[in-house]
Amino acid sequence: MEIFLAEKMGFCFGVRRTVDITMKIIENKEQNVITFGPIIHNEDLTNYLKNNGVNYVTSLDEVDPKKTKKVIIRTHGAKKEVIDNLKSMGINVIDGTCPYVMRVHRIVEKLSKENYPILIIGNKDHPEIIGVIGYIINDVPYFVVKNIEEVEQLKNEGKFEKLKKIGIVTQTTEKIDKVRKIVNYLMDFIPEVRYFKTICYATDENQGAIHKLAPMVDIVIVIGGKHSSNTIKLYEIAKSYCYRTYHIQNEKDLDIGWFNYNDKVGITAGASTPDWVIANVVEKIREFSEILRKGECHEVT
Secondary structure, three states: OEEEEOOOOOOOHHHHHHHHHHHHHHHOOOOOEEEEOOOOOOHHHHHHHHHOOOEEEOOHHHOOOOOOOEEEEOOOOOOHHHHHHHHHOOOEEEEOOOHHHHHHHHHHHHHHHOOOOEEEEOOOOOHHHHHHHOOOOOOOOEEEEOOHHHHHHHHHOOOOOOOOEEEEEEOOOOOHHHHHHHHHHHHOOOOEEEEOOOOOHHHHHHHHHHHHHHHHOOEEEEEOOOOOHHHHHHHHHHHHHOOOEEEEOOHHHOOHHHOOOOOEEEEEEOOOOOHHHHHHHHHHHHHHHHHHHOOOOOOOO
16 A cells, blocks of 8 residues: 655645644643634644643633633634724734734735725635635625525625626635636626635645646545534635545545555645644554455455
8 A cells, every 4th residue: 555645635734823822821831822823724623722721712702801811813824803893802813823914814905994895705604714814894795605506696686786886705715616607707897896805825835736646546535623614615626537536534534445555545624633643544544555455354345
């Protein structure tokens, strides 16, 4: 069994930055520190932080200003009013928002100041998008869509009928092919379309790497949180090339029954997957390889 790692995978710059900040707090044994939301979509890391005294909250109501000294804003960001309210409580706020997400905040704030209606391509329930919406001002109309079908539905409902201009941003983990289709579609009937490429470079690189790797292997293992948007997209890309593609959170999810003794195994990981989780998965697959090599094997079809 041969193991091939994607050329680009795992922690992106923004995630590593926030994780490093939080790990430093643990190292310094600081007390009464929480994060606003899980800092990344990875249960292994969330559990590690919790076991080391750094829990998370999901609303301002859960924050006790008398007991809380510091709040770390998650990588996905938060609404501006959330950050302002935390500061007004006298709490030290450490903004762990990914710089690429911060850029989206600045863009939508500027667009809305200039009275541009805004189209956001992404998942409306994702914390990143919830935070982005919080930076839209002047009560300009905005729309959140997942795909071209939802854009077409809005058009059929007459939502774009009176629009002369529109600004477009995306969730930082979106797939560029989908975005291009939506932008081109809107350009057919809206006179002024301003599109800002807000997909982060790490997402581009990770997706490009799995496009390259998946056709070359027999099985693909995609490592990352079950709710991680960028990991889910890596899984979707890999699955389009290799039907034996599996999305796991860690080595405990692996099943020896997925593998043949002579498989070429491709591995990739989402931007919120710690290095140690990737290493544990590789080691477990090597154990499987040794078991299968000794003849305790079967044929996967």
